[in-house]
Amino acid sequence: MKNRKPLMAANWKMNLSLGEAEDLFTRIKRAHIDFDTVDVLVAPPFTTLPLASRLLAGTDIHVAGQNMHWETKGAFTGEISPLMLKEVGCSHVILGHSERRRLFSETSEIINRKVDAAIEAGLVPIVCIGETLKEREGGKTFDIIRSQLHESLKMRGQPRNLSQGVILAYEPIWAIGTGKTATPEQAQEAHLFIRRWLRENFDNDLGEAMRIIYGGSVRPENIKDLMSQPDIDGALIGGASLRAESFLSIVRFYEG
Ligand code: PGA
Secondary structure, eight states, X not given: OOSSOOEEEEEOOSOOOHHHHHHHHHHHHHSOOOXXXXXXXXXXXXXXHHHHHHHHTTSSOEEEESOOOSSSSSSOTTOOOHHHHHHTTOSEEEEOOHHHHHHSOOOHHHHHHHHHHHHHHTOEEEEEEOOOHHHHHXXXXXXXXXXXXXHHHOOOSSOOOGGGTOEEEEOOGGGTTSSOOOOHHHHHHHHHHHHHHHHHHSOHHHHXXXXXXXXXXXXXXXXXXXXXXXXXXXXXXXXXXXXXXXXXXXXXXXXX
């Protein structure tokens, strides 16, 4: 039995209208979820965040941004600040998603700044890392993970208290939106590597306590096998989080 409480996090990406979002929030809200067993979070598009906060107020469902800028305000056209996310009811923020790294040129240095800014603002960052297919096939998976961990989490200035709540998401890029999930063993191997890195670079307690969730084609059909691995503490779910049935069946992996 793991001591870490599983987290099921929905990453809607750039999907769903306000009407569709309202319907999905309502279905999730009405569902019977055992919140003693699982934490649940939704990361809808920015325009949907106020609706999420309003509809999910008073529930145990957390709301997250999918990205943010590291500054609190200023001349950054098109950006959103940590304080704005807080103001609209977010408790978490996804940072360094591979789509941000690949399509919007976010470097680990940028992500590192964002991690600092999120913690400073009282948001829990969900930091994404993961290798491409080419890197995996070239035997570089662990080198990439190691350098992303180092770059994204390295301490700058004041030592930051990571145990206050940073969540790591291992998302092999070749498994995102492709229908190709990493096998539970491949995912476990990477998660264990990450946990060992945390133990060595921070301390044992932090390594034990930090949740490492898996992302990449998570479906109702594969969630149980993934969750049976000792170092997989939940999932970051893209495509399958856009429908109530599939998302809720992933959330309730603990049933039967
Ligand atoms: P997917 O996306 O579940 O559609 O593969 C996961 C993610 O990008 O977080």
